[in-house]
Amino acid sequence: MFELVAYEVDGRVATISHNRPESRNAESRQLLDEMDAAFRQAARDPAIGAIILGGKGDHFSAGHDIKEAQVSRSNFTVEERWEYERLRYFDYALNILDCPKPTIAAVQGACVAGAFMVANMCDIMLASDDAYFSDPVTRTMGAAAVEVLIHPWVLGQRKAREMLFTGERVSAEEGHRLGMVNRVVPRAELHATAQAMAAKIADGPEFVLQLVKRSLNRTADIQGLRTALQAHFDTHQLSHVSEAFRKVRDSGLASAIRTGKAS
Ligand code: ZN
Numbered sequence: 001m002f003e004l005v006a007y008e009v010d011g012r013v014a015t016i017s018h019n020r021p022e023s024r025n026a027e028s029r030q031l032l033d034e035m036d037a038a039f040r041q042a043a044r045d046p047a048i049g050a051i052i053l054g055g056k057g058d059h060f061s062a063g064h065d066i067k068e069a070q071v072s073r074s075n076f077t078v079e080e081r082w083e084y085e086r087l088r089y090f091d092y093a094l095n096i097l098d099c100p101k102p103t104i105a106a107v108q109g110a111c112v113a114g115a116f117m118v119a120n121m122c123d124i125m126l127a128s129d130d131a132y133f134s135d136p137v138t139r140t141m142g143a144a145a146v147e148v149l150i151h152p153w154v155l156g157q158r159k160a161r162e163m164l165f166t167g168e169r170v171s172a173e174e175g176h177r178l179g180m181v182n183r184v185v186p187r188a189e190l191h192a193t194a195q196a197m198a199a200k201i202a203d204g205p206e207f208v209l210q211l212v213k214r215s216l217n218r219t220a221d222i223q224g225l226r227t228a229l230q231a232h233f234d235t236h237q238l239s240h241v242s243e244a245f246r247k248v249r250d251s252g253l254a255s256a257i258r259t260g261k262a263s
Contacts, residue, residue, distance in 0.1 A: 021057025
């Protein structure tokens with residue numbers, strides 16, 4: 001049914017996983033389309049009470065598939081890029097935020113850029129002790145962060161600025177200290193911990209949980225979350241026509257991957 005995501009059901013819990021471990025779970029067009037479809041499937045299935053978002057293999061995900069972008073999107077017009085990124089990056093991410101059922105991100109290894117953004121759309125985040133989080137694209141690609149600027153909301157303003165300005169990683173432990181990560185567990189225990197928490201949540205009163213989530217999302221929206229994210233999307237699009245981005249694109253986005261790996 002799905003090729004690049006895994007959809008697994010255990011009791012009342014659906015686990016949706018990035019499933020391209022040979023490519024560090026890079027989020028291609030097809031993978032994102034399938035992930036969005038998988039979330040909608042879990043959301044409308046009355047047998048499912050909670051959803052885990054994960055990644056098969058050593059890494060949660062290295063983020064958007066830059067190699068695919070180089071081949072198919074480097075000559076996009078403003079209009080084409082706007083449409084592609086609005087649907088697949090912005091709307092799909094906010095669909096996870098707005099998913100009526102409780103969601104848990106289970107993160108191991110790399111959780112980078114586009115992956116940082118989708119993992120942080122979940123209600124709860126569990127991380128293995130070797131997980132790390134980063135968004136280096138301001139430095140490596142000449143893009144104004146990723147499309148959904150969730151960073152200050154989950155890390156606080158100071159750390160978000162440091163992370164974005166330096167391109168450096170945030171460890172699972174530091175993410176926990178800052179409140180982005182609920183729990184840090186050994187890698188071998190990550191899935192079982194997520195499954196146990198999701199099963200406990202799914203055992204609760206479904207409709208009332210939905211109401212609580214609705215109120216929590218509205219609390220964030222009253223604080224300006226959605227408007228700020230929408231405003232950043234527009235600013236991010238402007239960065240795609242900057243000199244810095246053009247230089248990276250012309251020298252090959254693959255070189256940005258190498259620069260990102262070196263930093
Ligand atoms: Zn973009």
